[in-house]
Amino acid sequence: KAGVTQTPRYLIKTRGQQVTLSCSPISGHRSVSWYQQTPGQGLQFLFEYFSETQRNKGNFPGRFSGRQFSNSRSEMNVSTLELGDSALYLCASSLVVAGVSSTDTQYFGPGTRLTVL
Amino acid sequence: DQQVKQNSPSLSVQEGRISILNCDYTNSMFDYFLWYKKYPAEGPTFLISISSIKDKNEDGRFTVFLNKSAKHLSLHIVPSQPGDSAVYFCAASARRNAGNMLTFGGGTRLMVKP
Numbered sequence: 102k103a104g105v106t107q108t109p110r111y112l113i114k115t116r117g118q119q120v121t122l123s124c125s126p127i128s129g130h131r132s133v134s135w136y137q138q139t140p141g142q143g144l145q146f147l148f149e150y151f152s153e154t155q156r157n158k159g160n161f162p163g164r165f166s167g168r169q170f171s172n173s174r175s176e177m178n179v180s181t182l183e184l185g186d187s188a189l190y191l192c193a194s195s196l197v198v199a200g201v202s203s204t205d206t207q208y209f210g211p212g213t214r215l216t217v218l
Numbered sequence: 219d220q221q222v223k224q225n226s227p228s229l230s231v232q233e234g235r236i237s238i239l240n241c242d243y244t245n246s247m248f249d250y251f252l253w254y255k256k257y258p259a260e261g262p263t264f265l266i267s268i269s270s271i272k273d274k275n276e277d278g279r280f281t282v283f284l285n286k287s288a289k290h291l292s293l294h295i296v297p298s299q300p301g302d303s304a305v306y307f308c309a310a311s312a313r314r315n316a317g318n319m320l321t322f323g324g325g326t327r328l329m330v331k332p
């Protein structure tokens with residue numbers, strides 16, 4: 102079974118621009134979560150989508166948004182990029198057999214390295 | 219406030235010996251714990267997990283121990299191999315309240331010397 106895929110793998114943008122990152126979960130997985138990894142803050146949760154609905158949201162500004170499509174693929178968007186948005190953005194998918202109560206392990210993709218100049 | 223802490227930023231172990239990585243948490247709502255291994259510029263790879271109803275879970279060379287009263291978990295790798303050299307993250311979730319949101323520790327860099 103193919104793993105979580107993320108595109109693009111690398112991206113360079115300038116301040117003020119916006120960016121869209123894409124994530125395809127493992128086949129059959131219905132939950133997609135996004136995380137940001139930076140040297141200073143470590144791995145931080147951005148948001149989770151399940152059945153095309155945002156189920157959880159981390160402590161990030163409204164410039165960070167996402168969506169999930171009916172095939173469970175997800176995109177995240179960052180508007181008005183700032184230098185501090187330079188990070189590795191990771192997507193993770195999980196099966197969510199139990200519905201609301203999540204008991205399933207999250208499997209991560211390779212990440213998108215975003216550099217903001 | 220850091221709800222999940224890995225107090226040792228690095229650990230060096232000889233090949234064949236035991237590696238013990240530690241993790242402490244403060245949020246008593248956490249009920250599911252995971253360990254991930256990460257190489258630079260790659261996503262974390264799932265290693266092993268444990269539910270709060272257990273105190274031990276084993277998978278091959280990897281064993282995770284959970285001490286709920288101390289809010290402490292540890293990952294034991296026996297025997298350690300050079301390929302185990304990576305950054306290890308512990309993560310926790312409060313599944314009843316927060317679904318799939320994982321809170322990560324800061325990571326411990328493990329170096330296994332041949």
